[in-house]
Amino acid sequence: MSGEKPEGLAGVARTEAFSDGVFAIAITLLILSIQVPTPAGPGMLWAALALQWPAYVAYVLSFGVIGIMWANHHNIFRYIGRANHVFVMLNMALLFWVAFLPFPTAVLAKYLINPAERTTGVVLYGATLTCTALCFNVLWRYAATRRRLLRPDAGQDLVDGVTREYRFGPVFYLAATLVALVNVWVSLAIHGGLAALYVLPTKSRP
């Protein structure tokens, strides 16, 4: 491995490996937001499991979001040829929000069922995703502007396609967050829809 790390030029490989670790741990820790329930009476475990459906919704949504974030991270790193200090720090800011996501997920799991608190939970959740998407954009823009850290063989058309595609992420997440102030279910539907949209293949995702 060391042959790939010329002095004075921080390797991308270890940043990628560290990021993969954080993504993999954050996505697997999400399960801790689902508690083993206590049944209300004998033979009521099924009912108790069913009653905590918000925990499953939050788990599925956050698993999808982190999975997609990872796939996007994976995708843009294919174009990155080298890293520098600023890039490593911006990547750390992105990982900050990824690692933070289990907390709003647990809040959502507990309070989505509570009419008095659910708006707070969904706004917190959406705000976290907005921050994540913002950091993602800043990371990519820093690397792509004037091809600062790109590989020489990364086609400019593909690079511009990535820039265009990710540009709207923060806007949509912010919109979903604001919508939550009016209706939390519409907000969650937007979050789910954004995730579903990504699962479909597009030209920029071979």
Next chain:
Amino acid sequence: MSGEKPEGLAGVARTEAFSDGVFAIAITLLILSIQVPTPAGPGMLWAALALQWPAYVAYVLSFGVIGIMWANHHNIFRYIGRANHVFVMLNMALLFWVAFLPFPTAVLAKYLINPAERTTGVVLYGATLTCTALCFNVLWRYAATRRRLLRPDAGQDLVDGVTREYRFGPVFYLAATLVALVNVWVSLAIHGGLAALYVLPTKSRP
């Protein structure tokens, strides 16, 4: 590493590394389903430890299942030459169930000893394994159909052997799940037997 990731062709290496991370974390998080017990009286810690035998059964079973899933994942990736967006998403669906398994494991650990709830726990457990095995088959079938993502040097005989071998996984897990409705112990014995069967070497596992 970057030399292995030609543009427009998602590398298999990072998908493998991310999957390894999720498998390794899920298998290690299982231990959190075993609680430190409180003895009923002085010198009774041994008894308290022994009383929570369902937690050990659930731990051993889930460790075996995730370990085998990882080994199978490892095994099929030897034949995979490249990844695309659909493959990465199908792999994410498989990882979803792998990361979910600590939850049914914790439910089993708590309720296997409870006659009124144990059927629920074993059915939930078996249903999770059935979903995992289904995702595993879909992932492999997607890659192997018309040799879509296979390495050129992957022998068709070996590929067909893998397809035949994994085909029955979901059927057996579904059977074990349905059997749980009649008798949870037979169901758990089938799960244990399926795991034990895998430990034996076969022709398709060098």
Next chain:
Amino acid sequence: MSGEKPEGLAGVARTEAFSDGVFAIAITLLILSIQVPTPAGPGMLWAALALQWPAYVAYVLSFGVIGIMWANHHNIFRYIGRANHVFVMLNMALLFWVAFLPFPTAVLAKYLINPAERTTGVVLYGATLTCTALCFNVLWRYAATRRRLLRPDAGQDLVDGVTREYRFGPVFYLAATLVALVNVWVSLAIHGGLAALYVLPTKSRP
């Protein structure tokens, strides 16, 4: 990476990576066995922190044990040229005990201070280490017997040195476990001594 994984010959690299993941997660999860204490009165947090010294002893010991296990694993894998199904399964058995260690560590952390239960805790701890050392020996013996999985360039002298060195691990751990029935402090001192001994460099550890 794929170039290193000829068909019909399971690669060592992914087994190593998966093992590293389990070792790294198990060693980092140990911290969860140290609870944030509640002070008995205002300004008594220092006292409350000091009172839970058994948790620190258990943490330091288990961190040392897993760290050393990892270094040993690292050490023997330098001689391994290939893996097969049996080797992967034996490695999984070793990882089982490594991943299990946080549980006896948490038991030790809670009950070492309790005269009525501490023997149970130390015996459980020692028994787990004995199983770990046994699995470690079986794994190495399987690979080294008739040079089954060794690299062609692994010197037989060095290989024999490793076999000799690790042979006594299970014996010493078993002895420490039995000693615990008489005196838990001597047992813990043996565990600590075995760890300290390893930290010193020897001829077989460059």
Next chain:
Amino acid sequence: MSGEKPEGLAGVARTEAFSDGVFAIAITLLILSIQVPTPAGPGMLWAALALQWPAYVAYVLSFGVIGIMWANHHNIFRYIGRANHVFVMLNMALLFWVAFLPFPTAVLAKYLINPAERTTGVVLYGATLTCTALCFNVLWRYAATRRRLLRPDAGQDLVDGVTREYRFGPVFYLAATLVALVNVWVSLAIHGGLAALYVLPTKSRP
């Protein structure tokens, strides 16, 4: 990979991978120190979330510290050409403190708001960072002294720059720890300032 690990010379790659795992897990486990709060009354979830601001302060600070530690670790490993037993053990000592950090973080999160206990929390926190920085220096000094483990192509000027830069870490952390005895907020401000300072690029960080 095995081609890079000549016998009798422990590879750096696996030490790096294991370290990355511990850093990634420790940084992601920090989120467990932020609890889902219980609101004081209907519609009070926002207030309850706001009230636990010390948990966020502790999380942000520790995330920054571990992130920077990882980046520094990454940085010095670019100069390391080989590892030996002592180096692996010193690295393990560094990882010990990194893996320990979630505990003082959780203590800080719980007690920073408590005037009678906050000094204890901040001193414990600072003492942990001082130990981490000390281990970091010892690790680097061991590798760099008489270029013991350095790559042949590592420029002596850059090496000396790293030595100079990291020399002051333990001193500053110790100062911040002692300052906490007088004023915890100044102490935390120093910790935050040291982290912020690092985020700026310097000549030794390309």
